[in-house]
Amino acid sequence: MSTLIRGMVVLSSLLIGMLVTVGHLPRVVPDWIGLLRPEWMVLVCFFWAVEIPERLGLVSVWLCGTLMDVLVGDAVGTNGACLAAVSLTGWKLQARVRLYSPFQEVALVFAMALGVLWIKALIDNLLNGVAFTPYIVVNAVCTSLWWIPLSGVLGRVKTSFDIR
Amino acid sequence: MLNPLKVGFSVIAGPIQSIAEAPYSTTDLLIEFFASRNKMQEKNSDLEDEIRELSYSSQRLAAIEAENIRLRGLLGSRGRLSADVLVAEIVGIDPNNQRREVVVDKGKSDGVRVRQAVIDAEGLFGQIIATGQSNARVLMVSDPRHAIPIEIVRSGFRSIAVGTGRSDRLDLEYVSTTADLRKGDLLVSSGLGGRFPRGYPVGEIQSVDIDPARNYADVYASVQARLNTSRHVLILFEGTTP
Numbered sequence: 001m002s003t004l005i006r007g008m009v010v011l012s013s014l015l016i017g018m019l020v021t022v023g024h025l026p027r028v029v030p031d032w033i034g035l036l037r038p039e040w041m042v043l044v045c046f047f048w049a050v051e052i053p054e055r056l057g058l059v060s061v062w063l064c065g066t067l068m069d070v071l072v073g074d075a076v077g078t079n080g081a082c083l084a085a086v087s088l089t090g091w092k093l094q095a096r097v098r099l100y101s102p103f104q105e106v107a108l109v110f111a112m113a114l115g116v117l118w119i120k121a122l123i124d125n126l127l128n129g130v131a132f133t134p135y136i137v138v139n140a141v142c143t144s145l146w147w148i149p150l151s152g153v154l155g156r157v158k159t160s161f162d163i164r
Numbered sequence: 165m166l167n168p169l170k171v172g173f174s175v176i177a178g179p180i181q182s183i184a185e186a187p188y189s190t191t192d193l194l195i196e197f198f199a200s201r202n203k204m205q206e207k208n209s210d211l212e213d214e215i216r217e218l219s220y221s222s223q224r225l226a227a228i229e230a231e232n233i234r235l236r237g238l239l240g241s242r243g244r245l246s247a248d249v250l251v252a253e254i255v256g257i258d259p260n261n262q263r264r265e266v267v268v269d270k271g272k273s274d275g276v277r278v279r280q281a282v283i284d285a286e287g288l289f290g291q292i293i294a295t296g297q298s299n300a301r302v303l304m305v306s307d308p309r310h311a312i313p314i315e316i317v318r319s320g321f322r323s324i325a326v327g328t329g330r331s332d333r334l335d336l337e338y339v340s341t342t343a344d345l346r347k348g349d350l351l352v353s354s355g356l357g358g359r360f361p362r363g364y365p366v367g368e369i370q371s372v373d374i375d376p377a378r379n380y381a382d383v384y385a386s387v388q389a390r391l392n393t394s395r396h397v398l399i400l401f402e403g404t405t406p
Contacts, residue, residue, distance in 0.1 A: 067173055
């Protein structure tokens with residue numbers, strides 16, 4: 001399988017992550033369901049940062065984040081910096097994460113997601129005066145709970161396309 | 165400084181937003197396509213009734229407008245311009261629960277600018293906060309960052325309606341416990357501050373809670389605009405009035 005196809009698969013997973021982040025829930029669904037939505041891009045970037053650290057570049061992650069900023073209307077640089085920080089964490093801890101139990105992995109993802117959400121909330125607070133909300137903890141919990149099924153799916157994709 | 169970067173990325177973001185919105189627009193199209201004949205007839209009959217009612221209202225409004233212009237002429241102030249609007253379709257919704265924003269398919273190339281007011285068929289929807297070449301971001305009235313000067317139609321009492329983050333609720337700030345407010349009172353934009361034109365429906369008071377121990381009453385109102393279900397909105401240009 002050519003490197004180009006493998007690259008396209010990784011890029012597609014990032015694009016799908018963006019689509020599910022930007023896509024809204026059906027209008028009939030109550031507002032509070034939205035609080036259970038995970039930070040998809042954090043999960044996807046962290047997975048690829050751990051699995052193929054030498055392939056996922058900081059610049060590409062930053063560009064993805066900037067595109068996210070434009071898509072969701074965040075201040076330019078917010079998502080870029082957050083996703084770059086998540087990827088850096090993945091690169092630094094990739095050897096350890098492979099030895100972690102699922103519970104430890106979930107705990108690590110929770111800490112990262114909480115950090116990302118807190119940074120976003122802080123920027124929103126400084127720039128737009130939006131009050132801090134405890135719901136970011138719920139959001140971080142949901143993100144961490146999605147880690148096991150999502151890493152399973154992406155793991156299968158990685159094996160199927162022999163991405164190394 | 166980062167604006168050109170944002171504009172550049174918005175060219176790529178447009179198609180992604182359209183793809184994300186595709187399941188909903190396709191579902192709407194399919195529902196419309198497969199709607200039974202009876203339902204279509206019922207809908208048609210309802211729409212005809214609505215047209216008749218609106219036609220009657222617009223005739224009355226035309227008479228009132230003419231009288232208004234005549235009275236303004238007597239007072240020496242100039243008559244207002246008739247409504248100048250641009251129809252836009254909602255192509256994206258901000259998934260963030262803490263913010264209430266939507267993306268519409270009209271942008272700088274259509275003459276849309278930041279701070280323009282946006283309405284839907286029912287009432288005031290929000291305002292433009294960012295523009296791309298072919299799209300714009302609208303901050304809805306229910307966003308916690310949004311505040312709008314309003315007045316009560318019945319009593320003329322003025323206040324500020326602030327978004328709560330819930331699509332069905334606005335809070336009225338600094339309302340004195342002696343203010344003349346009742347459940348069911350209609351709120352319209354007061355035009356103060358110059359951002360929103362005067363007289364557009366904003367909401368309806370749902371609850372007035374007066375606690376003698378506190379300086380201000382707790383007042384909340386429903387939102388008149390159909391924030392969750394509208395697919396088309398109108399962008400108002402300066403100098404417009406209902």
